[in-house]
Every structure is written in C-alpha cells, then in structure tokens.
Amino acid sequence: MKMFCYQCQEASGGKGCTVNGICGIKADVANLQDLLIYNLKGLAYWQTKARNLDLQQSEISHYIIKILFATITNANFDLDWALIKLAEGLKLKEDMKSLFLKEFSKKNNEEFSENIPEAANWNEEVNIESLNHLTEKGYAVNQNAIANEDIRALISLVLYGLKGIAAYADHALPLGYENTEIWKFIESALATMLRTDLTIDELLKLVDDTGAFGVKVMALLDQANTTTYGHPEPTDVNLGVGNKPAILITGHDLLDLYELLQQTEKEGIDIYTHGEMLPANAYPGLKKFKHLVGNYGGSWWHQTKEFESFNGPILFTTNCLVPPKKSYKDRVFVTGNVAFPGTKRIAEREDGNPKDFSAIIKMAKKLNPPIELETGTIPIGFAHNSVLSVADKIVDAIKSGAIKRFVVMAGCDGRMKSRNYYTDVAEKLPKETIILTAGCAKFRYNKLNLGDIGGIPRVLDAGQCNDSYSLAVIALKLKEVFEMDSINDLPLSFDIAWYEQKAVIVLLALLHLGVKNIRLGPTLPSFLSPNVAKIIIETFGLKGITTAETDVAAIMTGQ
Numbered sequence: 001m002k003m004f005c006y007q008c009q010e011a012s013g014g015k016g017c018t019v020n021g022i023c024g025i026k027a028d029v030a031n032l033q034d035l036l037i038y039n040l041k042g043l044a045y046w047q048t049k050a051r052n053l054d055l056q057q058s059e060i061s062h063y064i065i066k067i068l069f070a071t072i073t074n075a076n077f078d079l080d081w082a083l084i085k086l087a088e089g090l091k092l093k094e095d096m097k098s099l100f101l102k103e104f105s106k107k108n109n110e111e112f113s114e115n116i117p118e119a120a121n122w123n124e125e126v127n128i129e130s131l132n133h134l135t136e137k138g139y140a141v142n143q144n145a146i147a148n149e150d151i152r153a154l155i156s157l158v159l160y161g162l163k164g165i166a167a168y169a170d171h172a173l174p175l176g177y178e179n180t181e182i183w184k185f186i187e188s189a190l191a192t193m194l195r196t197d198l199t200i201d202e203l204l205k206l207v208d209d210t211g212a213f214g215v216k217v218m219a220l221l222d223q224a225n226t227t228t229y230g231h232p233e234p235t236d237v238n239l240g241v242g243n244k245p246a247i248l249i250t251g252h253d254l255l256d257l258y259e260l261l262q263q264t265e266k267e268g269i270d271i272y273t274h275g276e277m278l279p280a281n282a283y284p285g286l287k288k289f290k291h292l293v294g295n296y297g298g299s300w301w302h303q304t305k306e307f308e309s310f311n312g313p314i315l316f317t318t319n320c321l322v323p324p325k326k327s328y329k330d331r332v333f334v335t336g337n338v339a340f341p342g343t344k345r346i347a348e349r350e351d352g353n354p355k356d357f358s359a360i361i362k363m364a365k366k367l368n369p370p371i372e373l374e375t376g377t378i379p380i381g382f383a384h385n386s387v388l389s390v391a392d393k394i395v396d397a398i399k400s401g402a403i404k405r406f407v408v409m410a411g412c413d414g415r416m417k418s419r420n421y422y423t424d425v426a427e428k429l430p431k432e433t434i435i436l437t438a439g440c441a442k443f444r445y446n447k448l449n450l451g452d453i454g455g456i457p458r459v460l461d462a463g464q465c466n467d468s469y470s471l472a473v474i475a476l477k478l479k480e481v482f483e484m485d486s487i488n489d490l491p492l493s494f495d496i497a498w499y500e501q502k503a504v505i506v507l508l509a510l511l512h513l514g515v516k517n518i519r520l521g522p523t524l525p526s527f528l529s530p531n532v533a534k535i536i537i538e539t540f541g542l543k544g545i546t547t548a549e550t551d552v553a554a555i556m557t558g559q
Contacts, residue, residue: 002027003034004144006526007160008073009414009499014526016144023074024323028135032082033071035138037159039086040067042119043093044190050100051184053107060092061183062173064190068166070337073500074300075319078339079131086134087126094123117194143527153529154203155193157504160527161210162186164505167252167318168217168466170337174255174349177224185213204535211512214505218469222383225254229285231385232463236377237281238294241370242270247360248296248310248370250274250303251317252464254286256335259354260315261289269364272296272310274303275320276440279463282381297373299413299443307331309371313363315346319500320440331367333360378446382460384473393454395481398491402453404432405491407555408475410468410506411441412499418522419444422497424548426450426459430556434458436474439465439506441497468506472513487515493555494518495545498525511540517559521545 006016008023020026025033043060050056067085070076097120104112119141124130143159146152169182189206192198226232247269249257257280261271270293273280278295280286297306300320307314307324313331316338323340324332335346335355346355387394397403407429409422426435426445435445435458442461450458462470475487484490496507496518504525510518517540524533524544536542545551 003030003139004142005030006143007156007163007501009412009523009525010416011526014523016526025077026079028131029077029079029082031135031138031142032079032086033076033138034142035134036067036082036086036089037071038119038138038141039089039093039122040064041190041194042117042122043089043096044187045117045120045194046093046096046100047187048191049104050096051187053100053103055096055099055103057096058183060096061180061187063089063092064183064186065166065170065173066337068163068186069170069318070339072163072167072319072502074321075337076339077321077323078341080341081339083126083128083131083134090123090126093120119194149529150200150531151198151203153527153532154200154207155198156527157508157525157532158189158203158206158210159193160501160504161207161214161508162189163501164503165210165213165217167502168221168505171253171255171466172217172221172224175224175228177220179216179220182213182217182220185209207508208512210505211508211510214509215469215472215512217505218466218509221466222469225283226385229254229258229283231284232279232282232381232383233284233287234379234386235282235287235381236379237278238377239296239373240294240375241272241296241372242293243369244268244270245364245367246270246272246310246312246370247364248272248274248307248312248314249277249317250300250314251320251338252276252466253317253336254280254283256315256317256355258286260357261286261292262354263357264291264361265289267361267365269361270369272370274306274314275300276464277317278378279380279461279467282383282463295378296370299440301413301415306373309373311368311370313360313367315357315360331363376447378461379457379459380461380463382457383462383467384470384477387460387462387470387474388477390456391477391481393456394478397454397456402432403434403456403491404430405493405556406434406436408436408471408492408494408496409441409445410436410438410462410465410471411497411503412465413440413443413497414499414522416522419497421522421545421548422495423448425495425552428548428552431458433556434460436460436462436471438462438467438471439497439503444497465502465506468509472510476513487513488517491558493558495551495555496520497522511536511542515540517541517543519543519545519551
C-alpha cells in the first residue's frame with residue numbers, strides 16, 4: 001500500500017485507492033495532500049486558541065479553505081504546488097503558535113500548559129530532498145491511521161463535508177462575501193479531530209453541525225452570486241457552435257467567467273461553457289455578453305474526448321479536471337486551486353485587479369473554431385427565484401393532479417455504467433412528475449425530450465451542485481404553502497447521485513433540514529463503516545438505489 005484515499009464514490013474496489021487514485025492522482029501527491037490536511041488541523045488548533053484572545057488572522061482562515069478546496073477530488077494533481085503550500089502552512093502555524101504563546105503568557109502570567117496535539121507542534125523542512133520523508137509522514141497520518149473504524153468514518157464524513165463547505169466559501173469570498181462564523185466552525189471542527197477521546201455521540205453532533213453550516217454556506221454563495229449577477233432566468237442554451245475561434249471554460253467559478261468575458265468582448269472570440277459552468281448561461285450579468293454563445297459537451301468525465309474536438313484552449317477554474325491527454329494538454333490552462341504538472345497557469349488576482357487572461361486569448365486567436373458535437377438547446381435557469389415566481393401555477397397543478405410528484409435528482413455525474421440508472425429513472429418516471437435537479441448529474445437526462453406540464457418543463461435545472469440550496473428553498477416554500485409540518489409530507493422524493501465532497505455537504509445539509517428517505521447512489525460511501533451506515537440509515541431512512549423500475553414504483557408511492 002502506497003497511499004490511502006476513499007473520499008470519492010469511485011474509490012477502488014469500493015474500499016479505497018491504495019496505489020494511485022482512480023481520479024489520476026499519484027501516490028506521492030495524495031500523501032502530501034494528507035499531510036497538508038494534517039498540518040491544517042494543527043494550524044486550526046492554534047487559530048482556535050487565538051480566537052479566545054482575539055488574535056485570529058483572516059489570512060489563516062482563507063488559507064484553510066484554499067487547502068480544503070484544493071484537496072477535493074479532481075482539483076489538484078501537482079506535487080510542487082503541494083510542497084509550496086505545505087511550507088506556507090507550516091510558517092503560518094509556527095507564527096501563530098509563537099504569537100499565541102507569547103500573548104497567553106503575558107495575559108495570564110503563566111506558561112500555556114495544555115497538552116498540545118502532535119499536529120500542532122509538528123514542523124519540518126520542506127524541500128524536494130525531504131520528499132520521501134514527507135510523503136511517508138503523510139501516509140502515516142491519513143484517515144486510515146485512525147484505529148476505531150466508527151470514529152474514522154465519522155471524522156471522514158465531517159472532513160469531507162468541510163471540504164464541500166470550503167469549496168462554496170471559496171467561491172463567495174472573491175465576490176466580497178464571507179461569514180466569520182463559517183471560518184470559526186471549520187477551524188473548530190478541524191481542531192476537534194485532533195482529540196483522542198472523541199465519542200460517537202459527539203461526532204454525530206459534529207456531523208449535524210456540519211450540515212447546518214452547509215446550509216449557511218450555500219445560502220451565502222447564493223446571495224453572492226445573485227447579488228453580483230442577478231437571479232438566474234429560464235434560458236434555452238445553445239448546444240451548437242459558431243465559426244469563430246473560441247475558449248472553453250469549465251469548473252464552477254463565475255467570477256473567472258465574468259472577467260474572461262470582459263477581456264474577450266472585443267477580441268472576436270466566442271466563449272463556451274462546459275460541465276458545471278453550464279448554469280452560468282442563465283445569469284443576467286453573464287448572459288448579457290453576446291459572445292457567450294452556449295455550452296459545449298456534457299459532464300466532466302467526457303472531457304478526454306470532447307476537448308480534442310473543441311480545438312481552442314480550455315480553462316479549468318475549479319475541480320473536475322481529468323488528467324489531460326497529450327493531444328490537447330498544451331491547450332489546457334488552470335487557475336485558482338486547480339493544478340496539473342505541465343499545464344499553463346493563470347495567476348491569481350492581486351490588489352483587487354482582475355486575473356489576466358491575455359495568454360489564453362492570444363492562443364485562442366491562433367486556433368480553429370470548435371467542431372460541432374450536437375445541435376439544439378437545453379432549458380436551464382430554474383433556481384428558487386424563477387420557480388417560486390410561478391408557485392401559484394405549481395400549487396394549482398399539484399391540487400389538480402397534473403403534478404403528482406417532484407423528484408429531486410441532484411448531485412454528481414461519474415464514469416460508472418451503473419449511473420445509467422439515473423437516465424432510466426428519468427425516462428420511467430410518469431409524465432405527471434417533475435424532476436428538480438442541480439449539479440452535473442443532470443447530464444444523464446437533461447437532453448431527453450421529457451416534455452412539460454402546463455408549460456412547466458419536466459426537468460427544472462436549478463444550476464450547479466451548490467444550487468441544491470435552491471431546491472431546499474423551493475421545498476420549504478411548498479411546505480409553507482400547503483401548511484405542512486415537514487418537508488417529508490410533501491409529494492417530494494430525493495434520488496441523489498454523489499461523486500465527491502461537495503455532494504457530501506449537500507447530503508449533510510439535507511439531513512440537517514430533516515429530509516428523510518433519501519436514495520443515494522450509485523453506491524453508499526466507502527468511508528462509512530457498517531455501524532455508522534446503520535445509524536444513518538435508521539435515523540434518516542437513507543437508502544441505496546436498486547433498479548430504476550423498482551425505485552420509480554417506490555418513489556411514486558412515497559417510499
């Protein structure tokens with residue numbers, strides 16, 4: 001065994017990746033990322049202590065969310081990046097440790113005597129010569145090192161939830177939106193993981209708290225996006241191509257897209273979205289740019305075929321990167337927390353200035369227009385504001401029986417053939433059902449011709465994975481309109497697909513909101529021990545998927 005990782009749905013053998021990651025991450029990078037998380041816990045320990053003396057530093061909070069986000073699946077594959085960030089984190093930790101100990105002694109006239117966790121004291125020289133030792137250390141301190149499988153499962157569940165929270169918080173931050181309560185919770189949760197006396201009940205409480213902050217951070221990002229770009233509007237997005245040179249942008253970062261659109265507006269270049277950037281086409285502040293011409297291709301895992309046909313450069317703004325093939329690697333640009341060896345990087349913003357996309361623009365002008373993959377349009381833009389604006393029609397349709405059930409099919413897409421289940425479910429659901437979706441799971445059915453109900457499309461796409469918040473808002477509003485005591489009393493079922501850690505926080509947020517009987521697939525998480533899985537199943541009614549026929553029949557009877 002060279003590494004251990006089971007944070008995504010495609011963990012090798014349904015247990016964990018032990019040689020290299022299924023995602024393409026190499027063992028040494030995976031171990032360095034485990035070491036980054038280990039050091040993050042130690043850094044969070046001192047930051048949490050510092051808050052008691054009002055010595056906390058926003059630089060540390062921002063570093064913590066950057067590292068949590070960068071270690072999410074399919075984001076960062078770069079060894080050098082990990083070494084640089086580890087050195088940064090160690091310095092932040094040592095500086096905060098020194099500051100806190102000095103101020104503590106000054107204030108209390110005594111030395112700090114608490115039993116300090118090893119991660120809070122650990123410090124080493126970081127360079128390429130110490131790489132072997134560092135990767136060995138990373139392997140020794142990863143989640144698998146926790147002996148009690150139930151404690152390990154719950155700590156993993158919280159950690160992966162925190163990674164999801166960090167991803168959404170990191171998108172809100174450059175738009176000027178942050179919540180210090182979220183920073184405090186993340187730091188406290190990380191520091192808590194260092195305790196050796198944690199109980200199952202304490203960790204179950206922490207899991208629920210993580211879900212609560214998942215709701216908070218999704219609301220924060222929703223506010224940031226809608227205030228900045230306007231509320232998404234129902235929009236038919238073009239799937240075809242034009243005859244101009246083009247840039248393809250993928251990932252989730254709307255600010256990167258906005259700045260790219262600004263800088264290409266008069267350059268004779270078309271911009272296309274890909275994957276989870278598709279929902280950007282519905283925001284008024286983005287769709288106003290006429291050279292944002294549509295969406296190219298499908299979900300993230302199709303990129304190794306689709307990017308060859310695109311011809312132009314591709315910009316990765318967040319996770320969803322698959323190790324690029326040689327045939328198009330020289331056209332790949334990365335930015336933010338995304339990194340892959342040998343790809344071109346767009347530098348971070350400095351002093352409030354936009355990122356500089358001149359290099360990718362220059363390349364685009366020299367390359368051919370994209371090859372057309374398909375034609376037609378996809379309807380998007382059905383976030384909470386759009387759906388609730390026609391709430392009276394929805395209520396009337398429910399009362400008349402025209403709509404018999406809503407089925408939330410949000411979450412992630414992935415490579416496994418078993419995910420065809422979600423296409424089959426969409427096709428087999430009766431014509432009186434509405435599918436509510438968010439995230440890239442929608443690419444399993446959003447191009448099917450499922451029709452509408454009284455002018456309401458049968459697939460209502462709320463947006464990216466973080467826009468699952470919209471689906472919760474819609475459900476809570478319907479509960480209020482029908483004067484019901486619980487979301488679970490609505491004609492509403494949840495059939496969620498998961499792949500990575502942002503889907504984990506969506507799940508925890510739904511569980512915190514009291515949603516029961518969620519179907520989760522294509523498999524339950526590998527990191528859940530049998531006992532923890534049993535607790536969640538018995539408490540929340542969480543269940544795995546079976547067959548499309550069986551599950552559709554159960555869904556339509558409210559089971």
